[in-house]
Amino acid sequence: MGRKKNKDIIPHEAIRRLSLYLRALKWLSRKKIKVVSSDEITKYLNTIPAQFRKDLSYFGGFGKRGVGYNVEALIREIEKILGTNMVWDIALIGAGKLGTALLGYAGFMEFNLKIAIAFDNDRSKAGRVFGNIRIEPISRMKKEIREKKIKIALLTVPAQYAQKISEDLVQCGIKAILNFAPVNLHLANDIHVAHVDMASELGSLVYRLKHKSSHK
Amino acid sequence: MGRKKNKDIIPHEAIRRLSLYLRALKWLSRKKIKVVSSDEITKYLNTIPAQFRKDLSYFGGFGKRGVGYNVEALIREIEKILGTNMVWDIALIGAGKLGTALLGYAGFMEFNLKIAIAFDNDRSKAGRVFGNIRIEPISRMKKEIREKKIKIALLTVPAQYAQKISEDLVQCGIKAILNFAPVNLHLANDIHVAHVDMASELGSLVYRLKHKSSHK
């Protein structure tokens, strides 16, 4: 795949920040701002100008010295880097309370991600429709994900099923999982897993609160 | 507050892992396992034995050399460290799809956290009940949070209201916010903010997927 710079390894965190930069840039674009400096944009972000510039420098030089960055152009560049310049279909597994809430969440479209199909093992849920998506019985999961060539899944099933179902997902071609279940998934290491763990986030907030350490 | 060790500063990430250790220990406890070694427990976690030992060593020596860690005792120690050995009431602001899903989420109780009150600015929602919690109009927010002395809030309002409402929350005594809105909050730095950003997590997953870099 087209490497812009060949030198070095890209910090994992730099990628996460790229999404945040993209969001900020889109916001500036809506405000009709054409050009922005690293100083300006990082006012809206939780980082410093040097970090912004360094992160972008892993992928190329997108700014103009003495001027700043063209907002529209940089949006397109970052979308190209992230791969969100095209629509990705994603699957949702587990249509419980959280799952159905995500079915109605518009925020994924920000990154061109579209929940295209959803499954639940509760047969009484199958057929119900949330936000344009019809819930399918889980027995159809493997077949449909394979047929539709979906690569990304949101996993919102109870903890005790998460490992087993994630293995099924890998079998039918899923390559990336956003895991909401409070367990660590053990999968082949070419499978990309991100974990959203609200309870443990709150756990560390309680610690910080109790110990009055200043936030960052 | 009672420092066990006095030497050094505790890595932020070590605290996050403490929550994960606690969860794993509780799981072992349910399986009637009495003693566990750092080797054993890290099989269920995304880390290595040395990390587990080092993390605990910031707070004291809880293991027995040649043996391992007493599961029940370590659970109590970590709960004491995190501060989750007592129930914390939390407030939920924004009873949209995500907010109401969280009202029904049992996982917070794992860390002794209880959603005690919920608010929404949509008056037609006020009075409705989700998972034992009655939605209150947002006009009552400041008064009630102050009266109930709540220190932690879940913020599930649309992005454009998040900054303003978070300032209101700080005014009435909130010290920690778990922010689900896709914006960076600017608050005094004794306010602890954690950000749950599902869309940007997915954004970086797409990058990793596209670039086939092996997961971790």
Next chain:
DNA sequence: ACGTGTGAACCGATTCACAGCA
């Protein structure tokens, strides 16, 4: 003059490797 791009310095966190203790 101004803001980017980047090597170098720095800093914090992870991992190693082994001493210490049951």
Next chain:
DNA sequence: TGCTGTGAATCGGTTCACACGT
């Protein structure tokens, strides 16, 4: 013997500071 606890070594990422281009 076996596993913990921990200084020391290492690693990766952030920040600095300035040369460079416009």
